[in-house]
Amino acid sequence: MKAAVISRAGETPVFADFNAPQPGEGESLITVTAAAMSHLAKGRAAGTHYSASGRYPLVVGIDGVGRLQDGRRVYFVLPRAPFGSMAEHTVVQATQCIALPDELDDVTAAALANPGMSSWAALKERARLKPGETVLINGATGTSGRLAVQIAKHLGAGKVIATGRDAEALQALRALGADVTIPLVDDQREMEAAFSQQFADGVDVVLDYLWGTSAERLLIAAAKLGQDAVPIRFVQIGSLSGADIALPGAVLRSSAIELMGSGIGSIALDRLFEAVRQMLHAAVPIGLKIAVTPVPLADVERAWSADDSRKRTVFTIAAR
Template sequence: MRAALVSAAGQDPALAETALPKPAIGERLIRVGAAAISHLTKARALGAHYTDSGRFPFGVGIDGVGRLEDGSRVYFALPRRPYGSMADFTVVDARLCVPVPEELDDLTAAAIANPGMSSWAALTDRARIKRGETVLINGATGTSGRLAVQVARLLGAGRIVATGRNAGALEEVRSLGADVAIQIGEDMDNLEQRFAEEFAKGVDIVLDYLWGPSAESLLQAAATKGFDAVPMRFVQIGSSSAGDIMLPAAVLRAKAVELMGSGGGSVSVPRLIAVIEEVLQAAATAGLQIALKPAAFSDFDRAWPQDNSACRTVFTMDTEGPA
């Protein structure tokens, strides 16, 4: 069978032939239909994620959509290493599979599950969102951030503030449900002023996909200009701008701030799988949107390096291929 494999440290994954995996007790063999590139997938492929095992070769891809031996269609997550989801077949713990609603096609389900889960779990399990609260999404112009705007609205946010670098993309985010759009640029003084204006009105939850300077400005604005009666839950999800920030101790003393992360280590895997099932149901019934670009699995070596944050690349496998 075909599989996308990383053969050595520092090398991009490449399509190769490998043996068909055999399921162990409690596992299911899945004929993969579609699998999307995610930030986590790329970080693991580069050996730059905290869950990296350091063993080669290994398959890339953390989740996807496929069919079990009985023909039922499922979303699946976390194939047993060294296997990945970007392969004709993979093996997965049976508890990490959930049914895909009939209304959702393979491409949409594969594209929306992981980023939808990240914002859904951050808002429900970590921030404990209440209807009518104000949510600020830092980094709302990528695929995950755009979906977070829609999820926040679906979960009852009363007001949504979106930030991003691209002015045109921010206007598109408005059409998805954001009430306010703030452009992140080189003028940090102006950015801090805009943040201060929003915090003066009251911000209940921040979903941060960027970290770095904009996160520093947000926390500083919350401490110095925030509405005192509104405690703030700051949920760190991604770090596409930087891996570290400078956090003055006074920020945490000056404001009732709950600073937390949301991810595989802070929310249990069974709960994340349950969240994904909720996301897929919402995608089928509420029309959640995500930008995606289909790519034939046979074209993996060319399509992998062309992936970008504006549109999710989803590989489609030949589900009638050889076993």
């Protein structure tokens, strides 16, 4: 079969032949139609993500959309290594397939699943958002962040605060449901002052896609309010701005901050799958918006490094 293949860590995938998978006990064979590029897929392919197997060669991709042998259309996640989603066929545990609603097309479903799940699971499983609460989304101008704004509103947030460096993209978030936008500027004092104003008004949940300097300033701004602050559930999802931060212990001792993560390992897989199912079935009724660039899988080598944070690259696979 044809697939996007990596032979060693750090390589760009190439469109090549790979042995077709055979399903084992409890597994489903899937004819893949669409698979999206994601930071998680790239990290696992490169061997840098904490959940990567580190075994090569492999087919890249952690999730996608396809058809079971009986013709049913499903979203699937975490194929059995070394098989990935960016191939004509793959195999996954039958329990890791989710039936798709008829009104949601393959490419959109593949594009939405991973970034939409990140905020849906974080808000429902980790933060346990309550109706009317205020949510601050740090790093809201990327694909995941833009969906997080929409999903937070749908799940009942009374106020959504969005941060980001891209001024144009940040302004556009108001049309998606952001009530307040905060530009992430180089002046750390200015950035912290903007955060402090919002924490003074009350922030219940922070979804952090960035980590790095902006996360430091957020945590410090929240802590400086001391006993005047409402308890804050700070949910760490991504680290686009850096893998580490310098966090004084006093930040946690002097505040009502609950610091937690959301992702593979911090939420049971069955709960992650349920979050994806709920989000995909809600996508059309609530009008989730995501920009997509469909690309034939044969062009994977060119498109792998040209991924645009404002649009979701989805590789399409023609059935043969």
